[in-house]
Amino acid sequence: MSKFRNYLLFIAILAAAGAIIGSSARAWNKPESEKVPVAINLTDIAKNPHALKGKSVTFIARFASRANMFKDKDETFTREKYENFSAWDKEIKFWESSELKKVYPTFYIAKNNKELIDKLRIINQFDKIEVTGVVESLYANMPWIRVTDIKIIKEDELDQSMASQVSRAVKFIKNNEFQKAKICFEIAQEREVPQYVNTFISQKIAEIKKINAEKEINQKRLIAKNILAQARLFAKNNNFEQAATTYGKALKASNEYNTSADIHKEIAGFFIDFYRAKSDNALLEYSINEFKIAQKILGHPDSDIYYALAYIETLKAKTAEDYFRAEALAKKCLEINSHNYNGRKLLADIMSCQLTVQKEKVDNIILPVAPKKRITLRKPSEKEEDISVQIDDLISEKEILAFENEIKDLENSLDAEETKINHSAKVKKVQGNYTKPINIPGISANEFDIVLDDVESEITRINLEETEGTQNHEPTLPDFPVSFKKTSLPELAKK
Numbered sequence: 001m002s003k004f005r006n007y008l009l010f011i012a013i014l015a016a017a018g019a020i021i022g023s024s025a026r027a028w029n030k031p032e033s034e035k036v037p038v039a040i041n042l043t044d045i046a047k048n049p050h051a052l053k054g055k056s057v058t059f060i061a062r063f064a065s066r067a068n069m070f071k072d073k074d075e076t077f078t079r080e081k082y083e084n085f086s087a088w089d090k091e092i093k094f095w096e097s098s099e100l101k102k103v104y105p106t107f108y109i110a111k112n113n114k115e116l117i118d119k120l121r122i123i124n125q126f127d128k129i130e131v132t133g134v135v136e137s138l139y140a141n142m143p144w145i146r147v148t149d150i151k152i153i154k155e156d157e158l159d160q161s162m163a164s165q166v167s168r169a170v171k172f173i174k175n176n177e178f179q180k181a182k183i184c185f186e187i188a189q190e191r192e193v194p195q196y197v198n199t200f201i202s203q204k205i206a207e208i209k210k211i212n213a214e215k216e217i218n219q220k221r222l223i224a225k226n227i228l229a230q231a232r233l234f235a236k237n238n239n240f241e242q243a244a245t246t247y248g249k250a251l252k253a254s255n256e257y258n259t260s261a262d263i264h265k266e267i268a269g270f271f272i273d274f275y276r277a278k279s280d281n282a283l284l285e286y287s288i289n290e291f292k293i294a295q296k297i298l299g300h301p302d303s304d305i306y307y308a309l310a311y312i313e314t315l316k317a318k319t320a321e322d323y324f325r326a327e328a329l330a331k332k333c334l335e336i337n338s339h340n341y342n343g344r345k346l347l348a349d350i351m352s353c354q355l356t357v358q359k360e361k362v363d364n365i366i367l368p369v370a371p372k373k374r375i376t377l378r379k380p381s382e383k384e385e386d387i388s389v390q391i392d393d394l395i396s397e398k399e400i401l402a403f404e405n406e407i408k409d410l411e412n413s414l415d416a417e418e419t420k421i422n423h424s425a426k427v428k429k430v431q432g433n434y435t436k437p438i439n440i441p442g443i444s445a446n447e448f449d450i451v452l453d454d455v456e457s458e459i460t461r462i463n464l465e466e467t468e469g470t471q472n473h474e475p476t477l478p479d480f481p482v483s484f485k486k487t488s489l490p491e492l493a494k495k
Contacts, residue, residue, distance in 0.1 A: 036056070037056040037057055037058040037132050038052070038055055038056065038057050038058070039057075039058050039059070040052075040057050040058070040059055041059060041060075041089070041090075042059045042060070042061050042087070042089050042090070042104060043089050045057060045059065045135070045143050045145075046104060046142070046143065049135060049138050049141065049142065049143035050138065052135045052143065053135050053137070053138060053143075054134070054135065054136075055134070055135055056132070056133070056134050056148075057132070057133065057134075057135060057145070058130065058131065058132040058133075059130075059131055060090040060128065060129070060130055060131075060153070061087035061088060061089065061090055061104075061128075061129055061131055062087060062088040062089065062090055062092050062126050062127070062128060062129070062158070063085070063087055063123045063124065063125060063126065063127045063128075063129050064085070064086040064087050064088055064103050064105075064125060065085065065086055065125060066083070066084070066085050066120065067084045067085055067086045067105050068084060069084050069086070069105040069106055070082075070084065071139060074139075076136055076137060076144070076146075077108045077136075077144060077146075080111075081110060081111055081112075082108040082109060082110055082111060082146075083108070083109045083111060083117060083120060084105070084106075084107065084108055085107050085109070085120060086103045086104060086105035086106075086107065087103070087104050087107060087129070087131070088100075088102065088103055088104070089102070090128065091194075091196045092126075093200075094126070094163050094166070094167065095163075095166050095167045095169075095170040095200075096170070104142070106139075106142050106143065106144045106145060107131065107133070107145050107147050108144070108145065108146055108147060109147045109150075110146070116147065116149070116150055119150050119152070120150070123150075123152060124159070124160070125160055126158040126159065126160060126163055127152060127153075127157075127158075128152075128153040128155070128156050128157070128158070128194075129150055129151065129152055129153060130150070130151040130153060131145075131147055131149070131150055132147070132148050132149040132150075133145040133146050133147040133148050133149075134146045134148065156194040156195070157192065157194075158193060158194055158197065162188045162191060162193055162197075165184045165185070165187050165188040166184070166185070166188050166197065166200075166201065168184045169181040169182075169184035169185045169188070169201075169204070170204075172184065173204065173208070178208045178211055178212060179212075181204070181208060182205060182208050185201045185204060185205050185208075186205075188201060189201055220253060220254055221254055221256065223253050223254075224250050224253035224254030224256070224257055225254075227246055227249050227250040227253055228246075228247075228250040228257065228263075230246050231243050231246035231247040231249075231250055234246055235270050235273065238277060240270075240273070240274045240277055240278070243270060243274075244270075244271075244274065247267050247270065250263075251263070259297060260297070261294040261297040261298050262294075264290045264291070264293045264294040264297065265290070265291065265294045265304075265305070265308075267290045268286075268287045268288075268290035268291045268294065268308065269287075269308075271283050271284070271286045271287035271290065272284070272287050272308075272311075272312065272315075275287070275315065281316060284312050284315060284316060287308075287312060288309060288312060291305050291308055291309055301332075301336045302336070303333045303334075303336040303337035303340045303343060304333075304340075304342075306329050306330070306332045306333035306336065306343070307329075307330065307333040307340060307342050307343045307346060309329045310326045310327075310329035310330040310332075310333060310343070310346055310347075310350070311326075311346060313325050313326035313329060314326045314346070314349070314350060314353065317353065319357065320354055320357045323350050323353050323354045323357065324354075326346075326350050327347065327350050327351070327354070330343055330346050330347040330350055331347065333346075334347065
């Protein structure tokens with residue numbers, strides 16, 4: 001009896017041990033599908049497959065194609081038991097051939113899993129899929145994954161036709177066929193594309209627009225360069241009218257020229273040469289305008305421009321006052337640059353011209369009346385329109401009044417003397433004249449009246465002439481073929 005009892009106890013112990021062992025075995029051999037998969041990027045799996053061996057993973061990919069990647073003597077993945085496919089990363093840059101080669105070909109679906117095999121049949125290239133599987137083994141440093149589930153993701157669809165348009169556009173760009181590339185990109189954008197693809201297309205279209213804009217600018221620059229060369233050739237051959245028109249066309253063809261101080265200086269110098277050939281003062285006004293445009297572009301005083309403006313004033317100068325304006329501009333030039341040789345030489349020439357003009361048109365007249373003063377009067381010109389006398393150079397009104405007061409005092413003293421003579425000698429006064437002449441040192445009273453009359457008439461006439469001269473001070477410019485915008489000289493035309 002005791003033996004039988006011991007036997008039953010032994011059987012019970014074995015059964016309990018078997019139960020425990022069986023339970024542990026079931027725990028160790030728990031199906032991979034029941035494990036929580038690790039969410040990871042496909043590229044990260046490929047970077048470190050050893051760390052993930054035996055683990056369940058899930059990732060997003062782009063379906064590439066069904067494949068035939070099997071190795072000999074592989075007891076796990078065989079052609080008889082598994083279907084094979086390849087995939088790319090979810091953001092594959094399919095338009096680059098080097099990126100297309102980065103395909104992962106080691107994904108396997110058991111043939112007895114009919115549901116997954118059916119999904120495999122309907123997946124298209126570039127479809128976005130979510131793959132769940134187990135990294136079963138490693139070979140050639142690649143993860144060999146047994147796929148346990150596949151989900152097709154409808155968002156971010158990318159069909160082959162759109163991918164083809166993008167790839168063609170990239171080839172067109174490499175061949176510098178930018179307009180064709182732009183058309184292909186626009187066709188691809190007519191349908192929804194993945195965000196990363198759309199971003200790439202937008203960047204490329206922006207680059208194409210920039211390239212086209214630069215190309216257009218370069219074309220305009222080349223055209224303007226040719227036009228400018230023609231203008232210079234016309235000017236060199238003294239075809240001034242054609243040169244003026246062509247210079248204007250060059251400014252219109254290129255805003256770069258229109259905003260260049262050097263080009264405007266060049267045109268200003270050209271107008272000086274044009275003036276020498278035609279002797280039309282309006283051409284000098286055009287030259288002055290171009291120099292002012294150049295000055296505005298520079299934004300700071302330029303000694304060469306002031307030298308040029310002073311030089312232009314000497315070309316127009318007829319009177320001493322004209323040379324005074326030229327002198328002021330030449331001095332301004334030397335204030336900016338005291339070492340400007342041309343400015344110093346021009347200033348010396350201007351002063352020499354001033355002396356010449358004064359010698360030809362100025363004479364010294366002495367009026368021997370109180371207050372005795374040497375007064376410089378200008379000789380009247382033979383032509384009435386050439387007379388130009390400043391009132392400040394004549395006897396001032398204050399001096400004339402002083403003369404009149406002295407005359408009155410003299411008359412009063414003469415009346416007193418006359419009264420005294422009448423009482424003593426009873427000499428009668430003749431109506432309109434005095435019996436005794438009035439003695440003024442150096443000049444008689446009648447002669448003095450004549451001088452004053454001349455002076456007063458001269459003042460009145462000059463006032464009228466100066467008033468008339470200011471009415472048309474601004475020169476009237478002829479119609480020019482191009483309107484120069486106010487916006488900078490080669491070397492100035494030498495005198």
